Structure formats: C-alpha cells, structure tokens
Amino acid sequence: MSVAVYTTPTCGFCHQVKAYLTQRGVSFTEYDVSRDPQAAAEMVRLSGQRGVPVVLIDGQVVVGFNQPLLDQLLARQTTRPKLGAMIADAGRITARKRLPLPAGAYVGRVDSGSAAALAGLQPGDVIVQLAGQPVRTDRDVDRIMANVRFGQTVDLLAWRDGQTIRTTVQF
C-alpha cells in the first residue's frame, strides 16, 4: 500500500492526520507543499484544489482529515489476517550480530494483542515452521501468510534459546 500525505506545517488537521496514520501503523511519505513547489503542483493536479491535508492512498484522493473515508480506504488494505510480529531473515541477524541462530524468520518485535502475541511468540524467537511448511527466511512467512484466512488456526514451530517450542496461532 502506498500512502502519501501532502501537508503544510501550519495546519492542525495535517498534524492530526499524520498522528492518526502513525497510530494506525500506516507508513506514509510526507510532502510539505509550502516548501516543495513540485509536490504542490502535483497535489493541485490530483485533488483539483489547494486545501490541505491531502492523503493519497493507492491513487485515491482524500481531502482534509476525513477519518471515516480514511478508515474505509485503509480497511481495504488490511482485511488480511496478520501475524503481528516484525520479522527479519535470521540468516542476516546471525551474520550481523554473530548469534548462533537457525535458518528461519527472526522475530524482532511482537505487537501487543496480535495473533503472534497471543500465541506466546517473543522477540528473539526464530520461526522455523508455519502451517506445516518449513520457514527458512522471513519471506517464507509472507508467502505462507498469503494463504491464511481469518478463523484459521495454524501450527507454529519456533526456536528459542536452543529449544524448539511448538504453539498454535489463531487468526
């Protein structure tokens, strides 16, 4: 999902819309149209007006801090079940931090209340198997997650401090 926010530093709703997107965990690119004439021209062309903020979500234009419309457009993007953990390639972590990790998806952070958190996953764990399929890098998790549906429960094998732990993740 690509999200761009056209703002001026003087506008209260610009601050609110950025705070709202950040709170929802949406990453975005910000353009200060009062300083960036090219971005300003683009904003006027896309939205047909000069009011700010303008939020661009995958080509859809939202003028002002229109929270119901933002929610609607953002919801389209997040209707897939999410693990709720930041993961990285364990192989790269091994190389960088010289940790003796197995191949898999290294868990850097677990979002509170997420499926990963409820399954007991912790930062530092390495996911080695998900839904019965081997996980060798973080990309394997993304690939497996693409086929997971809401309401599904999947097995997860993780390495933690030399031990293998088994849990289930409920989506």
Next chain:
Amino acid sequence: MSAQEARALYERLKREGEAAGYYLNPDVEFVLDLMEGLLANEQRYGYPSCPCRLAEGIREKDLDIICPCDYRDADLAEYGACYCALYVSEEIARGEKSPQPVPERRGTEPRPPAGEHKEELVGFTRSGIPVWRCKVCGYLCARPQPPLKCPICKADRDRFERFA
C-alpha cells in the same frame, strides 16, 4: 514567533469573535496550533492566510483565504465548522457536538468574474456616495472609499466590495 504571540492572537480572536457571534474551537491546543500557522503565514506572505490551504503568496489571489476566509460562514452554516475547524458552531463550542470533516468549498462554486456587475448596478446613496460591503462580516457603509479596517470584524480594506 512565540507561544506568547500565539496565545495573544488566540485571546484576541476569541474576544472579537464572541463579540460578533463567532466561536472558536474549544480544543485550545488545536487552536493554538492554528494560531502558530496564521502567524507563520503572516510572516511568510504578509497576511494571515488560511493555515489549511496552500497559498499562492500573492495577496490578490489569496484574498478569499485570508482568515477569516470567504467560506467560513457557509461552512459554519452547513457543517458547523470552517475548513480548518478554527471557527465552530455554538453547539460544538459548548462541547455538545464534535466537529465533522469539512470538504473544501473553495473553487466548487463559480466565483463571479471581476467586473461582471455593470457600474449602474453598484449602490450609491441618494447623495451619490458609494456603498461598500465587507465580504467577511457583511458590514455596510457609505463613504468615498472603504475603511482601512472593517470596524466590525477588523478585515482589511481589500476585503470590501462595492454594494449593489
């Protein structure tokens, strides 16, 4: 530009607004943020253009978005708040309602092209003195030139139009 200046502007707009039946957003922090925006625009462009709209930087082109903008009253009537939600309805000011998103009105209604009215439509008193109307608050006066500042809402002279 300091927090004190923003606070002073807030106090002035609140006092002047309330004397004329206009209410500022009850969220003081939000309003102080807008005050800083107005002060920044005033410093930058020489006039306090709307903090929520991209100004051209040319006064003649931005006259309609100098705060209070030409769209404030229509947006207050329709949505209970101006585009920035600086000015709000009495219900919102009292905290009985919360502000809703306000779509941008500017440019949606065709503006009458300058010089559309013929000279004979423009109002004069019987003694031949032209009548001027403040586009911000509607104040009318008959005098050879519009006042430097509207005595009611303090808008500048160029926010006046000839009254037909």
